[in-house]
Amino acid sequence: MKIFIVLALIFLLLILWLSFDFSFGRKRQIKGLKxxxxxxxxxxxxxFTKGPELFEEYFSELQKAKHHIHIQFYIVKDDKISQKFFSILKAKAVEGIEVRLLLDRMGSFPIKKKLRNELKSHGIEFSFSNKIKLPFLFYSLQARNHRKVTVIDGKVGYVGGFNIGKEYVNQDxxxxxxxxYHLKITGEGVADLxxxxxxxxxxxxxNDLLANMDYFPLLAKGKVQHKLVPSKGAYLEETFxxxxxxxxxxxxxGTPYFIPSPQLVNDxxxxxxRGVTLTILVPKITDHLLVKEASYPYLRKLLKNGAHVYEFLNGFYHAKTMIIDDEICDIGTANFDRRSLFINYEMNCYIFDHSFIKEVLDVIQLDLQNSMPLTxxxxxxPDPQRTVKEWIARWFVPLL
Structure with a gap:
């Protein structure tokens, strides 16, 4: 009996510590943000919607760099395509091109010290972002830099959902x-990236390089009107x-993880x-535990109100997009979930060009044709296994 009491007290103290750590860690993260x-x-x-096509173009642009390459990813694996990626960066650095690589500490955990030293020995400036640190260890473990951004010579930019690894080129x-969905941008918007x-x-x-105009060349206007909106664990809910x-x-x-806040469900x-048609596209298969089960209570409520929900059947759907009245299109790195809304660093692009949005809608129509309605x-x-998973998932919603 005494052992049980001791274990219960330890568990209670652990829960209290985690709650304290998370609450105050978040307050520190968003302090001063506007x-x-x-x-x-x-x-x-x-x-781009297909990994092989994106990376053929992406690697080609990296090889054309004349002055600098700036890259940040949430996930970079240590596999065959990652090694090709690193080989290109090492070759460019040896040429004298400035290469800076910023990878999330948790998302890119396969990048070990030996590989990091190898990259640095070739002249690549490397750092992990969002390192785990005191005093809020648990919160710093959760707060990830989820951005996938590349800037080449200050003239070519990339942003979207793809990371670097075999699954992203259909080898999983x-x-x-x-x-x-991943965007290649040339023109004014690259300066914001x-x-x-x-x-x-x-x-x-x-190392503050923001005042160095070598990284901000003059850029011509393009045809697609848009704005790039970064977030750091705050104000994304308000934007959505x-x-x-x-x-x-x-x-x-369209999202791989549909775990919205109560405010957004209410919205x-x-x-x-008021008569708006709501269509939600999510994957049938999942790449993380409990994310599907966590979404079901919200999908049930919206289905009762008349939403149309589809599950993507042709592989894994990882796109992050929202389209309003076929007039505003959001494509970026943020999922429609609590982690992107309230914890992660994200980068979204809001597009206002009708012809480009039409292209996106054509892609979405094809994806819906490869999907099945969820009723x-x-x-x-009745499904006891699903019910148990939903109950467990409810406890982890703030971290999903």
Whole structure:
């Protein structure tokens, strides 16, 4: 009996410590953050949905670099495609090109010290972002830099859902093919990607290059009007909420993890009550434990209110997008989940060009054709295993 009491006390103290750590760690992260009024830009854009096509283009652009390469990813693996990626960066650094590589400490944990030293020995400036540190160990473990941003010579930029690893080029048996949306940007918007990368770089290394105009060449305007909106664990909920409130006829949400805040669920329900059609696309298969089960309570509520929910069947759907009235299109790194809303560093691109949005809608229509409706009847069908997983998932929602 005494042992049970001691274990219960230890468990209670652990829960209290984790709650304290998470609460105060978050307060410290968002202290001083303010909503960013991002400027409207005009750039040229291309969207990639298939990893092999993206990385053929991406690696080619890296090899063309003349002055600098700035890259940050959430995940870079140590596998065949990653080695090709590193080989290109090492070769460019040896040529005398400035190469800076910023990888999330947890997402890119396969990058061991030996490989990091090898990269540095070739002249690559390397750092992990969002390192685990005192005093809030648990929160710093959760707060990830989820951005996937590349800037080449200050003129070519990339942002979207793809990371570097075999699954992203359809070499994973379970998650094959991988479906994602990634943007290539040339024109004014690249300066905003550059500015945010250099801000993250300065924060991690104390090396502030933002005033160096070598990284900010003059850029021509393109045809696609847009704005790039970074977030650091704050104000993304407000941004999404404002977009939903604008909707008059339709909202489309594509996400691998649908775990919205109560505010956003309420916003979506109100939108449907005023006649807006809501369509949600999520994957049938999952790459993380409990994320599907965590989404079901929210999907049930929205299905009851008339939402249309589809599960993607042709591989793994990892795209992050929201389209309002076919007039505003969000493509970026943020999922429609609590982690992206309230913890992670993200980068989203809001696009206002009708012709480009039409191209995105054509892609989405194809993805919906490769999907199956998820019905309220199916979610309410008795399933003890699913019920247990949903109950467990509820305890971890803030971290999913």
């Amino acid at each position: 909503p960013l009024n991002s400027p409207l830009r005009e750039s040229h854009m291309d969207m 048996k379970k998650l094959n093919p991988w479906r994602d 550059q500015r945010e990368f250099l801000s993250d770089w300065a924060y991690e290394l104390g 909420s404002a977009l939903i409130h604008q909707a008059k006829s339709s909202i489309f949400i 979506l329900s109100k939108a449907m009550n 309220l009847e199916a979610l309410n069908k």
